[in-house]
Amino acid sequence: MDTPWQHTTVLLNEAVDALFTKPDGTYVDATFGRGGHSRLILSRLGPRGRLVAFDKDPDAISEASRITDARFSIRHQGFRDLGELPARSASGLLMDIGVSSPQIDNPARGFSFRNDGPLDMRMDTTRGESVAQWLATAEQQQIAEVIRDYGEERFAVQIAKALVARRQERGPLATTADLAQLVAGAVKTREPGQDPATRTFQALRIFINAELEELQQALEASLDILEPQGRLVVISFHSLEDRIVKQFIAQHSREVFDRRAPFAAPKAMKLKALDRIKPPAAEIAANPRSRSAIMRVAERTDA
Numbered sequence: 001m002d003t004p005w006q007h008t009t010v011l012l013n014e015a016v017d018a019l020f021t022k023p024d025g026t027y028v029d030a031t032f033g034r035g036g037h038s039r040l041i042l043s044r045l046g047p048r049g050r051l052v053a054f055d056k057d058p059d060a061i062s063e064a065s066r067i068t069d070a071r072f073s074i075r076h077q078g079f080r081d082l083g084e085l086p087a088r089s090a091s092g093l094l095m096d097i098g099v100s101s102p103q104i105d106n107p108a109r110g111f112s113f114r115n116d117g118p119l120d121m122r123m124d125t126t127r128g129e130s131v132a133q134w135l136a137t138a139e140q141q142q143i144a145e146v147i148r149d150y151g152e153e154r155f156a157v158q159i160a161k162a163l164v165a166r167r168q169e170r171g172p173l174a175t176t177a178d179l180a181q182l183v184a185g186a187v188k189t190r191e192p193g194q195d196p197a198t199r200t201f202q203a204l205r206i207f208i209n210a211e212l213e214e215l216q217q218a219l220e221a222s223l224d225i226l227e228p229q230g231r232l233v234v235i236s237f238h239s240l241e242d243r244i245v246k247q248f249i250a251q252h253s254r255e256v257f258d259r260r261a262p263f264a265a266p267k268a269m270k271l272k273a274l275d276r277i278k279p280p281a282a283e284i285a286a287n288p289r290s291r292s293a294i295m296r297v298a299e300r301t302d303a
C-alpha cells in the first residue's frame, strides 16, 4: 500500500555512481528509507550481486518488504549493528543519514513543529523512550545540555527551565504543538527565516535516537566490513554529522607512526578521501530539503 508521504531521494545518481564499482559485489544501504538508492543499486547489480539494507523505522521496513528481488534483504536494525556483517564482505556502504520526508510529514511520528502530533520522534517506534517520556522525568541540567550540544541553541538553559516549570505546574508536555509553543516563549531573539523551535526539535531528535553515537559506531564498523577498494559514501544533513564523517575519514587517511619505534614502518592508512559533493542548484530548486546535504566519499585502501 502506498503511504501519502513520499521521500525524494537526495543525490541519487551521484551516490550510486560513487558507491558502485562492480556488478557482482555486495552492497549495503544502511538507511533504506523509501528505497530510492536501493532500487537504483538493484537496477545496476549483476545476477551474483547482493544488496543488504538496514533501517530502524517500521514504515521503511514495510516498504522494503514490497521488494521481491532475491538479491535483496532488509534488516530492522540500527546501523550501529553493521559490524554483524561478515568482515571484508562489502564492496560499498551507503549511509544517507537523518530523517526521511515521511517521518517529518506524518504528524503521528511527532518529528515536526509544523504539524501537531504526539511528541515522539523515535525512528524505531517499536522500542525505546519517546521525547515526551524522556522530558517527563529528565533533569533540567541534562535537558539544557542536550538542547545546547545537539541544537547549538543559545537559549538552551531558558528552554530547559521553562520545560521543567511547565511540567511542575501543568504536567508533562504531550504534543509537538505544546513544545513548539513553550520554546517560542523562551527563545528571545529569532533567527531570520527560522522557526524558534527548529534547534530544539533537532536536538531532541538527535538525542532520543542516539544519532551521533550510532553514526560513529557505524563508521568504525565500516573498517571491518568493507573489502579493499570498497567505497564508503555518507550523505549528511547538518554540520554535527558532517564533522564526525570528515574527521573519521581524515583520521584514517594518515599513515600512523609509532613514536616509541621510530624506525618501524608506519601502519598503513585505511581510507583515502575521494570526493565531497553538494547537490546541484537544480536539485535544490526541485527539492529544497536537499539544500544542506553534503556527501563524502572514501575508498578502503589497506589490504
Ligand SMILES: C[S@@+](CC[C@H](N)C(=O)[O-])C[C@H]1O[C@@H](n2cnc3c(N)ncnc32)[C@H](O)[C@@H]1O
Pocket: 007, 008, 009, 010, 030, 031, 032, 033, 034, 035, 036, 037, 038, 054, 055, 056, 057, 060, 077, 078, 079, 080, 096, 097, 098, 099, 100, 101, 123, 211, 214, 215
Ligand atoms: C534520509 S532517509 C534515507 C532515504 C533513502 N536513501 C531513500 O532514498 O529513500 C534516512 C533513513 O535512515 C533511517 N535511519 C536513521 N538513523 C538510522 C540508524 N541509526 N539505523 C538505521 N536506520 C536509520 C531513518 O529511519 C530513515 O528511514
